[in-house]
Amino acid sequence: MVSIEGVKFQYDAAGPVLSFPDFSCAQGGRMLLLGNSGAGKTTLLHLLCGLLTPTTGALTVGSKSLHASTDRELDRWRGSEVGVVFQQAHFVQSLTVRENMALPHQLTTGRIPEELEAKMDDMLDRLGIGHRAWAKPHELSVGEQQRASIARALLHKPQVVFADEPTSALDDASAAAVMNILDREAADATLVVVTHDQRLKDRYDSCVTLKPQQP
Amino acid sequence: MKLGVTTQARRNLQAKPLQTALSLALLAFGVGMVSMMLLTEKQVNDAFERNIKDIDLVLGAKGSPLQLILANVYHIDAPTGNISLEAAQKVVKHPYIASGIPLAYGDNHEGYRIVGTEMGYVEHYGAKLAEGSWWAETFEVTLGAKVAEATGLALGDAFFSAHGLTDQTDIHTNRTFTVVGIMEPSGTVVDQLILTAIQSIWDVHAHDGEEVDPSSREITAMLLKKRNPLAVLTIPSTLRDTNMQVALPAIEVNRMTQQFGLGTKTLRAIAMLIMALSFASIFISVLDNIRARRHELALMRTMGGTPRTLYTLLLVEGGLLSAGGTLLGLVLSRIAMVVLSSFVEEQFHYSLSSMIPLPGELALAAAAVAVGLVASAIPAGRTLRLDISKTLSEA
Numbered sequence: 001m002v003s004i005e006g007v008k009f010q011y012d013a014a015g016p017v018l019s020f021p022d023f024s025c026a027q028g029g030r031m032l033l034l035g036n037s038g039a040g041k042t043t044l045l046h047l048l049c050g051l052l053t054p055t056t057g058a059l060t061v062g063s064k065s066l067h068a069s070t071d072r073e074l075d076r077w078r079g080s081e082v083g084v085v086f087q088q089a090h091f092v093q094s095l096t097v098r099e100n101m102a103l104p105h106q107l108t109t110g111r112i113p114e115e116l117e118a119k120m121d122d123m124l125d126r127l128g129i130g131h132r133a134w135a136k137p138h139e140l141s142v143g144e145q146q147r148a149s150i151a152r153a154l155l156h157k158p159q160v161v162f163a164d165e166p167t168s169a170l171d172d173a174s175a176a177a178v179m180n181i182l183d184r185e186a187a188d189a190t191l192v193v194v195t196h197d198q199r200l201k202d203r204y205d206s207c208v209t210l211k212p213q214q215p
Numbered sequence: 216m217k218l219g220v221t222t223q224a225r226r227n228l229q230a231k232p233l234q235t236a237l238s239l240a241l242l243a244f245g246v247g248m249v250s251m252m253l254l255t256e257k258q259v260n261d262a263f264e265r266n267i268k269d270i271d272l273v274l275g276a277k278g279s280p281l282q283l284i285l286a287n288v289y290h291i292d293a294p295t296g297n298i299s300l301e302a303a304q305k306v307v308k309h310p311y312i313a314s315g316i317p318l319a320y321g322d323n324h325e326g327y328r329i330v331g332t333e334m335g336y337v338e339h340y341g342a343k344l345a346e347g348s349w350w351a352e353t354f355e356v357t358l359g360a361k362v363a364e365a366t367g368l369a370l371g372d373a374f375f376s377a378h379g380l381t382d383q384t385d386i387h388t389n390r391t392f393t394v395v396g397i398m399e400p401s402g403t404v405v406d407q408l409i410l411t412a413i414q415s416i417w418d419v420h421a422h423d424g425e426e427v428d429p430s431s432r433e434i435t436a437m438l439l440k441k442r443n444p445l446a447v448l449t450i451p452s453t454l455r456d457t458n459m460q461v462a463l464p465a466i467e468v469n470r471m472t473q474q475f476g477l478g479t480k481t482l483r484a485i486a487m488l489i490m491a492l493s494f495a496s497i498f499i500s501v502l503d504n505i506r507a508r509r510h511e512l513a514l515m516r517t518m519g520g521t522p523r524t525l526y527t528l529l530l531v532e533g534g535l536l537s538a539g540g541t542l543l544g545l546v547l548s549r550i551a552m553v554v555l556s557s558f559v560e561e562q563f564h565y566s567l568s569s570m571i572p573l574p575g576e577l578a579l580a581a582a583a584v585a586v587g588l589v590a591s592a593i594p595a596g597r598t599l600r601l602d603i604s605k606t607l608s609e610a
Contacts, residue, residue: 046604049517072521079519086607090514092223094230099218106218108519117216152518 001027002048002160002190007057009043016213017055020044023208025190027062027159030183033194034201035210044210045164045194049084050074062159062190079108083153083189085182087165089145091137097124098133101152108156116155123151127181142169146178154185161186163193167200175199220524224531227504234503235536238496242540245490246583247547252479252486253575254552263289263468266404268340272450272461274298274306274315275436280462281471287318287436288464290328290404293380294320297433298459306461309453311446312439319416319434322376322387324409327362329376329392331413331434339438340403346370347396353414357396359406368394376419390419490583494590497536501529502594512598513606525598533591534584541583545576 003024010017018040025031035041046052047059050066059066062081066074078084091100101120102112124130127147132140140148146166153161163182167175179200182191193200201207228235266288275283278295285292300317307315316339319331330336334349337357347370350357358368368374372394378385392411400406417432439461441447450461505512512525549570 042608043604046607051517051604051607075516075519075521078517082517084517086514090510090607092511092515093508094226095218095223099216102216102218103515104518107515107524110219112216112218 001025001029001060001062002031002192003058003060004048005058007047007054007059009040009047009052010055018043018213020047020057020210021208023206025192025206027190028188029206030191030204031193032200032204032207033192033210034196034198034207035194036196036212038212039196039210040213041194041196041210042164045162048162048192049082050078076108079104080156081159083156083158083161083186085150085153085161085163085166087168089137089142089149091145091148093137096134096136097129097140097148097151100137100148101155104152105156120151120155123155123185124148126185127151143174146170147181150178150181150185154189158186158189160190160192163191163195165195165197166193167195167197172199179203220528220531221535224528224535227508227528227532228535231500231504234500238493238500238536239540239543241489241493241496242537242583242587243543243547245486245488245493246541246544246579247551248486248489249483249579250545250548250576251551251555252483253573253579254548254570255555256479257573257575260472263472265402267464267468268403269440270339270438270464271441272312272439272446272463273436274303274439274450274454274459274461277458277460280460281467283436283460283462284464284467287438288404290330290408294435296458297435298437300432300434301430302457302459303434303437306450306453306459307437307439309446309450311441311443311449313442314440316438317413317434318436318438319413321380321416321435322378322419323380323382324362324374324376324392325366325383326381327359327366327407327409328380329356329409329411329416331411331416333413336438337398337405337410340401340405342401342403342405343399345397345399347394349396350411350415351395353412353418354390354392355395356392356409356411356415357398358394359398359408359410360400361406362409363397370394370397387419390415490586493540494537494586497533497587498590498594500536501533501591502597504529504532505594505597509601509606510609512601513603516601516603517607522599522601525601526595529595529598530588530591533595534588536591537584537587540587541580544583545572545580 001024004020005022007020008017020040033041033044043052047054048061050069054067064077092103095103098120102116105116106112121130121133124133127150129144129147132144137145166178166182170178270288273283273287275287275294276296276298282292283295286294303317306312316333316335320328322329337349345360373391375386375388376392377383378387398405413434447463454460515525552570
């Protein structure tokens, strides 16, 4: 599940206080966080990932109360229970697609079990990029990068998946394909999509619209 | 699949081949130069020490004292001239002198000196026979191990000597030398000498078999062992009105190494400068990596990487660079030593081929790796303060 209550955040003492509406999403549910530029979408996403600490309020993601956790706990939690699909597909450029996929497991547990490798190959095949498994990220097309990014976020079966503008740079057909992949592959996880893409507003029953923040 | 921190670090270095090669090359040159100087100094000093071996004074013709030592102790320079055997024997009889070993030479065979001497010379260096016997008659010779190997001469072979110490043009065809023995390698100067009786040297230079007046017989030098330390002060004053001088090997060699010392100090300073540049290169390389890869590093934090994980990764990258550069430098110094050794062997018949790592080199390697780690640890510290949210937002 994902739940936030009375969350406010301030980047620095002299800066504006950003406020976010309360909402919750049940385990395995889907939710859209819709907002235009300046609504604090990225800030909220980073708060939900435990990359930022709220000034006030309570954030619960999966089994974790983020506002009451240490940095070390949050690092481990992100690696094991959270999957993030970024707007721009970030990769470690010196590693292959397969190695990038295995990296969260390596960083969290210090090893890569053989069964994970089999899962990796299955997932890449399902996403249609099995033949690109040994390629370096810069050798992939934008669409392939996006699918590889989804594969990496979902491989370790996270409880919660956050997707940051997953369709913003895609045409209608590609956007629909990416969302279908996300829905299918994250079937057991809670999926929170943060976007300004109006094409997605009717996709899920649960949608929270973020209003522009007051300066 | 192995994706440990060392694999990741290695991949990151391979992804920037030019930068990595520059850092490696700089450190390898610096370490290589220092290592080569340590190896050379050690082997040259060892060779000097081995050959001085209880020779307190060298009596010879007036001229450069250093030349007298280099010619008669190490056999790598021309002698200063000849001295009277009779006069030299008078010096040996001085109460402050315990013993003397005469040396007479002026000819060579294929660049190897033919030295007339006594068995005392062989005993002094502890040389042993590998085969055959010691010279007994005139024109019998016993070869040093290196001479036998280089010339291919074997027991019973005969050869002519050539006038001079390196030249092969003026050959004495009037007399034939015969090989009667070959010595075991001793690691001393006798390895590169052809030893014979002094009489052989006199006879080969005698005109048409004429007998030389015993009072006018000459030798090249006399190696002296003192009985009394005052010999060092007293003997020179007794030679004031003669054509002779005594030189102290220890002092002359010390003077020479001090003169070399200025050169080696300069070289060492250059090597240290190159090493400092290489550490700066590692520092810049790690710093540049952090700047260029900050999004990757932030990404790794979102995937479960702790600040310590990222810090360790960058530290290992610096460690691999410094360890690789150091190892490459030690290999490089040995390749250079092989080249230098072949040159020295050709010019002076001395071998500098020992490649065993010296304690100084191990200390150098440890220091290079440690400084390399520090040079990467300082910029890597930035990862501990990386603002992940801000970095990801900038992408």
